[in-house]
Amino acid sequence: MSNENKPKGQNSKLGDWFRTFDSLKIMKWSVYLFFFLFLVLPLFSVFLVSFTGQPVNILGSLVNPDIMATNIERLSNASLEHYQSLLGGGTYFYALRNSLGLAISVSILVILLCLPLAYAFARTTMPFKKTLAALCTIPLIVPTFISAAGFIIMFGRTGWVNTIYQSLGFDGLLINAYSMTSIVLIQVFFFFPFALWPMVAAFKIADMSLEEASNNMGSKNWTTMFFVTFPLAIPGIISAALLIFTVSFSDFGTPIILAPDGLNLIVVEAYREISGFFNWAGASILTIVMVAVAAIFFWLQRYITKNKDYGTLSGKPKGMRLNDSKWVTRSLLVYTCLILLIPMFVLLSVLVQSFATTWGADFLPRGFTIAHYATVFTRSGDNIMNSLLLAGGALLISMIVATLVSYFVVREKTSKLDFMSSIPLIVPGIALGIAYIQTFNTAPLQLTGTAFLLIVAYAIRRMPYMIRSTMGTMMAIKSDIEEAAVNLGASKLVAIITVVGPLMLPGIAAGSILVFVTVIKETSITVLMAPADWAPMSLMVFQNLLRGEVYTASAMAMLIIVLVIILQTLANKITKNSLY
Amino acid sequence: MGSVKVQNLVKKYDKATALKGVDLDIKEGEFYALLGPSGCGKTTTMRCIAGFEKPTSGEILIGDKVVNNVPANRRNCGMVFQSYALFPHYNVFENVAYSLNIRDLYSGSMGQRAKTFARLMSRRLSKPTKEIQRKVHDALEYVELGHLAERGVNELSGGQQQRVALARALVMEPSVLLMDEPLSNLDKKLRNTMRTTIRRIQQDLKITTIFVTHDQEEAMSMADHVAVMRDGEIVQMATPTELYSSPKDPFVADFVGSSNIYEGQVMETNAQGNPIVKITDNIHLVSDTRTDKKDVKVLVRPEGIEILRKGSTVKSENVVEAKVKISTYLGPTIRYDLELEGMDVMVEEEFQPNTTLYAEGDTVSVHLPMERVVLI
Numbered sequence: 040m041s042n043e044n045k046p047k048g049q050n051s052k053l054g055d056w057f058r059t060f061d062s063l064k065i066m067k068w069s070v071y072l073f074f075f076l077f078l079v080l081p082l083f084s085v086f087l088v089s090f091t092g093q094p095v096n097i098l099g100s101l102v103n104p105d106i107m108a109t110n111i112e113r114l115s116n117a118s119l120e121h122y123q124s125l126l127g128g129g130t131y132f133y134a135l136r137n138s139l140g141l142a143i144s145v146s147i148l149v150i151l152l153c154l155p156l157a158y159a160f161a162r163t164t165m166p167f168k169k170t171l172a173a174l175c176t177i178p179l180i181v182p183t184f185i186s187a188a189g190f191i192i193m194f195g196r197t198g199w200v201n202t203i204y205q206s207l208g209f210d211g212l213l214i215n216a217y218s219m220t221s222i223v224l225i226q227v228f229f230f231f232p233f234a235l236w237p238m239v240a241a242f243k244i245a246d247m248s249l250e251e252a253s254n255n256m257g258s259k260n261w262t263t264m265f266f267v268t269f270p271l272a273i274p275g276i277i278s279a280a281l282l283i284f285t286v287s288f289s290d291f292g293t294p295i296i297l298a299p300d301g302l303n304l305i306v307v308e309a310y311r312e313i314s315g316f317f318n319w320a321g322a323s324i325l326t327i328v329m330v331a332v333a334a335i336f337f338w339l340q341r342y343i344t345k346n347k348d349y350g351t352l353s354g355k356p357k358g359m360r361l362n363d364s365k366w367v368t369r370s371l372l373v374y375t376c377l378i379l380l381i382p383m384f385v386l387l388s389v390l391v392q393s394f395a396t397t398w399g400a401d402f403l404p405r406g407f408t409i410a411h412y413a414t415v416f417t418r419s420g421d422n423i424m425n426s427l428l429l430a431g432g433a434l435l436i437s438m439i440v441a442t443l444v445s446y447f448v449v450r451e452k453t454s455k456l457d458f459m460s461s462i463p464l465i466v467p468g469i470a471l472g473i474a475y476i477q478t479f480n481t482a483p484l485q486l487t488g489t490a491f492l493l494i495v496a497y498a499i500r501r502m503p504y505m506i507r508s509t510m511g512t513m514m515a516i517k518s519d520i521e522e523a524a525v526n527l528g529a530s531k532l533v534a535i536i537t538v539v540g541p542l543m544l545p546g547i548a549a550g551s552i553l554v555f556v557t558v559i560k561e562t563s564i565t566v567l568m569a570p571a572d573w574a575p576m577s578l579m580v581f582q583n584l585l586r587g588e589v590y591t592a593s594a595m596a597m598l599i600i601v602l603v604i605i606l607q608t609l610a611n612k613i614t615k616n617s618l619y
Numbered sequence: 620m621g622s623v624k625v626q627n628l629v630k631k632y633d634k635a636t637a638l639k640g641v642d643l644d645i646k647e648g649e650f651y652a653l654l655g656p657s658g659c660g661k662t663t664t665m666r667c668i669a670g671f672e673k674p675t676s677g678e679i680l681i682g683d684k685v686v687n688n689v690p691a692n693r694r695n696c697g698m699v700f701q702s703y704a705l706f707p708h709y710n711v712f713e714n715v716a717y718s719l720n721i722r723d724l725y726s727g728s729m730g731q732r733a734k735t736f737a738r739l740m741s742r743r744l745s746k747p748t749k750e751i752q753r754k755v756h757d758a759l760e761y762v763e764l765g766h767l768a769e770r771g772v773n774e775l776s777g778g779q780q781q782r783v784a785l786a787r788a789l790v791m792e793p794s795v796l797l798m799d800e801p802l803s804n805l806d807k808k809l810r811n812t813m814r815t816t817i818r819r820i821q822q823d824l825k826i827t828t829i830f831v832t833h834d835q836e837e838a839m840s841m842a843d844h845v846a847v848m849r850d851g852e853i854v855q856m857a858t859p860t861e862l863y864s865s866p867k868d869p870f871v872a873d874f875v876g877s878s879n880i881y882e883g884q885v886m887e888t889n890a891q892g893n894p895i896v897k898i899t900d901n902i903h904l905v906s907d908t909r910t911d912k913k914d915v916k917v918l919v920r921p922e923g924i925e926i927l928r929k930g931s932t933v934k935s936e937n938v939v940e941a942k943v944k945i946s947t948y949l950g951p952t953i954r955y956d957l958e959l960e961g962m963d964v965m966v967e968e969e970f971q972p973n974t975t976l977y978a979e980g981d982t983v984s985v986h987l988p989m990e991r992v993v994l995i
Contacts, residue, residue, distance in 0.1 A: 522671055523704035525692045527718035527791060528725075534692075537717075537739045541708045 062532040067453075070443050074459045076484075077495050081474035082330070082466070085323045090117035092320035094477055102483050121320040130303060131321070135328060138305040141219065142288040145226045146280040149234050152227060152378065153279070154269075156235055159371035161242035162268070164363040171375050178229040178382045180603050182560040182577065183292030185596040186229050188584055189385035190297065191216045192392050192593075197400040199388070217299040225293045228381045230286050234279035241275020242268070274343055281340035285333050289467030291563035296584060305329060306469050306563070313473050314567060323477065326470040334465040386600070393593035411594035419579055419595065426575035429490065430558040433497035434551050440498070441505035441550060442543060445513040446535060450521075464503050468563030471500055475568065490573040493565070497558045504557070505550040512546030513539075545613060552610035556603050621647040621682065621794045621827035623668060628677035630663055630851075637663045639851040640677070645844070648825040650818070652842035654832055654874070660851040661831045665797050668829065670694050681794055697788030698797040701804070703780045705772040711783050712768040715755045716747055718791035723748070758790040761820065778809045785817070789824070796821070796828045802837060814841055835875045839863065847871045863920075865908070865993055872918045872995065879924075879965055883917045885910065885994075893989065899960050905936050906992040916995040921954070921967040923991030927984040928974070937987040943977045957985065 080097060087095045091113045099106035123129060159165045160172065178186075193200045194216040204213040214221055294304045309325035312318040362368070393411055395404030416423075444460050447453040463471070475496055479486040486492040516539060524534035540547075562577055569578045576599055583592035625643040630636070638660045645651045653661040666672040668679055670691030679686050686694055705714050723735040737744035747755075759765045762782035772780060781801060788796060798817070802810045818841050821828050832838050838845045839859040846856045847870075855867045866872035869880055883896040889905060896904050896917055904917065927938065941957040941964060953976060957964040966985065977983055 517702065517704070519700050519702055519704040520706060522669075522691075523698070523700060523787075524706070524717070524721075525671075526669060526696065526698045527787065528692050528695075528721040529717075530690070530692050533721065533724065538706055538708075541740070 062530065063535075066443055066532065067447055070440060070447070070456065073440060074456070077475075077499050078459065078462055081471070081478040082462075084478045085326050085470075085474040087114065087117075088319050088477055089121060089323035089327050090114075090119070092121050094319055094480060096481050097478075098484050099481060121324055131305075131308065131325060131328070134303040134305045134308040134325070135332075137219075137303055138288055139332070141222060141226075141294075141304065142284045144223055145230065145287040146283040148223065148227045149231045149283045150238075150276060150280050153231055153234050153238050154276075155371060155374055156231075156378065157238035157242050157272075158268075159368075159375060160235070161239045162362055163368050163371060164361045165368045165371050165375070167372070171372075171379070174379050174383075175232050175235060177379075177386070179232050180607060181229060181382070181386060181600060182562055182596075183225065183229060183290055184296050184562050184577075184581060184584070185292075185389060185600065186225050186382070186385050187293045187296035188580075188589070188592060188596065189389040190221055190225055192388040192398070192589075193384065194221060199398075199402050202400050202402055217297055219302055222293050222297050222304075224381075225297065225385075226287050226290060228378070228385075230283055230290075231378070233286055234283050237275055237279040237282070238272070241272040241279075278340050278343045281336050281343070285336045285340070285465075288336070289329065289333055289469075291467070291469050291566070295562075295566070295581075306467065309469050309473060310563075310567065313476060319477060322473045326473045329467045329470045330465060333467055337465045389593045389596055389600075392590060393597045395590060411590045412598075414591050415594045415598060419576070419591075422574055422576050422579040422595075423598070425573050426559050426577070429494055429497065429573065429575055430555045432490075432494035433501065433558045434554050436495065436498035437502050437505040437554050438547055438551055441502060441509045442540065442547060444502075444506055445510040445543075446539065449510065449513045450518060460506050461503050463500050466500075468500060468561065469567060471496060472564045472567035487568075488570050490570060493568045493570070493573065496564045496568060497561060498554075500561070500564060501554045501557050505554050508550030508553065509543055509546045512543045516542050549610050549613045552606050552613070556606045556610070559599060560603060622680075623651075623795055623827060623829065624678075624680040625664070625668065626678045626680070628664065628667060628679065629675045630660075630667060630672060631675045637851055638667070638674075638677075641848075641851070641853055643846060643853070643856075645827060645829065647827055650821050650828045650830065650841060650843045652830045652832060652838035652845045653848060654835060654838040654845050655848035656833055656874070659848040661833075661848050662799055663851075664848075665698075665799055665829060665831050668694075668795070669696050669698050669797055695791065695793050696795045696797050697791055697793030699781075699784045699788050699799065699801045701800040703784040703804075705780055705783055705787075707771075707773060709772070710742075710768070711759070711764065711770050711772060711775070712747075712755055713742060714772060714783055715758055715787045715790050716751050717787065719751045719754060720747075722791075723751075754790055755786075758786040761789065762786045762816070777805050778813065781805065781813060782816075785820070789820070789826075794827065796826050798828065798830045800832055801830075802832070803834075810837075817841065839875065845875075847874060866918065866995065869916050869918070869995055872916075872993075877921055877965060879919045879921065879963075881917045881962065883915050883994075885913050885915060894994065896992070896994065899962075901960060902939055904987060904992050905989045906994050907989050908992070908994040910994050912994075918993040918995055919964075919987055919991055921965040922952075922969075923988065924964070924966045925986040925988065926955070926966060926968055926977075927986050937989060937992065938984055939987070940982055941985055943979055943981045943983060945979065946977055948976070955983075957983070 084095050084097050087097075093113050095110050095113060096106050097110070100110045101107075156175075160168060165171075192198055194212065194214045195201070196212070196216075198216065201212045201214075205211075214224070289306065291306045291310070294302075294307050295310065298304055298307050305325055305328065309322055309329065312321040312325065391404065392398055394407045394409065396406040396408050396410075398404035441460075444456050448457045466474075475492055476487050479492055486495075520542070521531075521534050521539055524538045525531060529537065559575070560577065562581065565575055565578050566581055569575060574582075576595055580592045580595045580599070583589070583595065623643065623645040625641055628638050628641040630638040641660065641664055643651070643664070653664060655661045663672060667674050668681075670686070670689065674687065681694060681696070706717065709717065717739075720735050720739050724732055724739070727735075734745045738747060756765060756768070759768055762785055764779060764782050764786065767775065767779065772783060775783065781804075784801070801817070802813055805813060814837065820826075830838070830842060839862070842859060844856065845859055845862055847854045847862065849870055855862060855871045862871065862875050866875060872878050872880060881898050883898045883904075885894045886897045886903065888894050892909070893905050893907050894910060896906055896915060898904060898917060906917070939959060941959040943955055944958050944963075945956040947954040947956075948970070951970055952967050953970050955966045955968070955977065957966060964985070
């Protein structure tokens with residue numbers, strides 16, 4: 040821009056800035072503000088509180104000098120003393136140790152369990168592959184606290200499995216539902232699909248020619264498998280293990296239901312600190328620890344997959360020879376079915392209980408009734424409605440934000456937004472909840488205990504999934520279509536609304552359904568933040584379980600599961616992408 | 620209203636400089652072609668005019684208004700994209716109506732605006748106004764697509780899509796029509812038809828048109844004026860005939876048609892003051908290009924060279940003997956690749972039914988008329 044042509048040379052910069060300040064820029068700044076307010080700020084204040092031990096009202100400091108003074112005083116007293124209980128001997132130390140132990144054992148067990156499974160799906164002609172693959176996604180559909188409840192039906196003191204066990208002449212319980220063992224088992228059998236598909240991919244990608252070379256040199260098939268195939272798949276396997284670690288470490292549903300009194304786990308500990316004792320310092324320290332651990336493992340996992348090119352994974356690799364030995368495929372089929380049997384039994388137990396009159400220490404309930412469903416529909420209609428409204432609200436927010444974020448990231452290469460919007464991936468639900476409760480506890484933005492904050496929390500937590508979905512479709516829209524709209528007179532914003540938006544619809548729709556589904560399943564944030572008059576279905580199940588109203592809890596749980604299955608099928612129909 | 624002026628336009632990216640000071644002066648109603656190889660900056664120039672790129676420096680005037688700070692959506696430049704960039708979620712009618720709807724969206728009462736917005740989101744929500752219907756149908760009739768208004772754009776052939784894109788740009792009555800390689804996705808036959816169609820419409824509407832292409836035939840056959848670009852600069856601006864007969868630069872000469880180009884030195888001038896150029900010791904040619912330079916490039920177009928047959932008038936100057944290397948029959952013309960003291964000479968002769976073709980190895984006399992010997 041040559042300044043000499045302009046009469047007011049010195050004003051031209053400001054003038055330019057104003058001229059280019061269109062509605063799109065306002066949108067961009069709004070998105071930034073949204074992430075700042077509801078993601079960066081809460082995490083940052085939790086970080087501060089972990090040192091001060093008392094709430095730090097950052098927003099308040101900005102509008103009120105008195106609050107500012109108090110905060111500064113609190114900050115000047117900041118110390119590491121609250122972190123001491125993390126050291127050897129402290130309660131938090133044991134909580135962290137137990138949680139790490141849990142996550143590590145679950146990861147290892149899942150990998151061991153998945154090795155034959157992944158091999159079966161990737162490298163053999165195992166019969167019923169498609170059906171089994173579909174069944175393998177079912178564990179992911181069930182919210183973990185429902186699986187935990189199902190586990191109690193099986194392995195509780197009067198659980199039917201333990202009943203059978205005792206009737207066979209054994210003493211005591213086969214497995215105690217309220218124990219570390221059962222937590223591990225639930226997580227292993229309900230999280231394994233997270234690891235299975237990356238591992239299948241890893242097995243498919245391993246270079247066939249190397250295997251053939253090995254066979255040519257006279258190795259037997261099984262030697263090749265152990266010394267060539269598995270080692271080649273190792274990066275993929277490690278990455279899957281790290282993923283499982285993060286999922287297990289942040290899982291709240293299982294431990295909150297099954298952890299016995301003596302067993303400290305970090306998520307449960309954090310939940311008790313905040314909702315039981317309002318211990319700001321403790322809750323923040325645990326939050327920081329959770330985020331840090333999840334971040335490290337998330338980063339490790341990214342780091343390992345980064346150098347792996349899965350881009351060539353289109354269809355079947357050339358010359359893939361599948362193992363069709365009858366002995367191998369049949370034993371793998373039996374193995375797969377056995378693995379799937381456990382989550383199925385858990386689900387079945389919930390289903391049977393939801394129709395049971397009473398179900399004590401017998402193999403089957405005494406009688407069957409649909410009374411629990413009637414109760415659910417008459418008494419808890421509001422909860423169903425709340426769930427739908429909350430999920431709808433979260434969907435709306437994440438839809439708008441995700442669409443804009445994908446637009447800015449793809450078209451304007453705004454990598455800062457890309458990074459910011461992926462932060463929620465490393466924040467466990469319970470940690471996000473604690474951060475929110477602390478940050479929005481006081482004026483000027485007093486939102487704690489409102490449905491709005493709950494909706495925002497849901498939206499932020501599921502934002503990465505929504506963005507992944509919209510970003511894909513956004514990349515497929517060529518920029519000249521949008522330029523054409525602008526050329527024909529539309530402002531950028533109008534072009535986005537009338538042209539880009541409709542073209543992104545499939546991605547938005549698929550993402551929306553996934554957000555809706557996960558919000559309905561969401562436990563940790565719900566339990567922590569849901570206001571009493573906005574209690575959704577998941578909270579209802581949770582409270583009924585704690586109160587011992589197991590039959591209605593099961594009926595409601597079945598309702599959630601059915602809803603989730605329907606919506607998930609719909610989402611898959613829309614995206615038409617299959618996992619295998 | 621419709622003239623376009625570009626003054627010293629510079630566009631720099633992080634590393635590369637795409638435009639190094641481009642000047643254009645396009646009169647109202649003119650058909651102007653920007654011609655050049657890929658990466659020469661022709662598309663960047665057009666995108667700067669359309670407002671999609673912000674120039675690093677320089678000015679762009681549409682009419683007599685500086686538009687540097689006018690956003691792309693208010694420049695009223697109709698653009699036809701190389702990929703056509705039709706909106707896949709709209710049918711033909713809605714594609715063409717888009718600009719009219721957008722215009723209504725920014726003016727009129729709130730109720731009307733709401734209706735227009737609804738119409739943009741889905742055809743089921745609101746019917747287009749009478750005026751829009753008329754204008755769109757006129758535009759579609761104009762490109763002979765009136766019968767396809769309700770089709771989806773993906774059901775159309777390439778040529779039809781091209782026409783929709785053209786109608787969509789024309790319906791907004793733009794002050795300038797910009798076309799970015801609009802014919803490059805069509806097959807040869809269709810390209811010829813579209814060339815005539817575009818030229819006809821341009822002449823009918825007297826609309827200022829800027830046409831970007833890398834195909835010299837396209838540029839030469841359609842445009843009133845051609846600007847040849849290379850490496851972010853304009854090498855020559857001229858009418859197609861000027862460009863062909865007296866290119867300023869070997870690059871231009873080569874780009875706008877096949878040519879024989881040799882190195883030569885101006886030795887002296889003859890009685891008429893025309894320079895005599897030495898190409899080899901034995902070959903001296905007279906040219907009617909006046910020049911001050913000593914070292915020159917000598918350009919002779921293949922069809923400018925005449926093969927002398929027995930009985931034709933003997934010329935006194937610029938006659939040389941050459942040997943036929945290859946003779947190629949091309950239908951309307953015959954091409955001879957001749958050898959002249961180790962140099963290749965390309966000659967193109969019109970095919971006459973009663974002449975015999977020369978065969979390989981024949982020796983022929985060729986005449987290079989002085990007015991066809993161009994010194995650069």
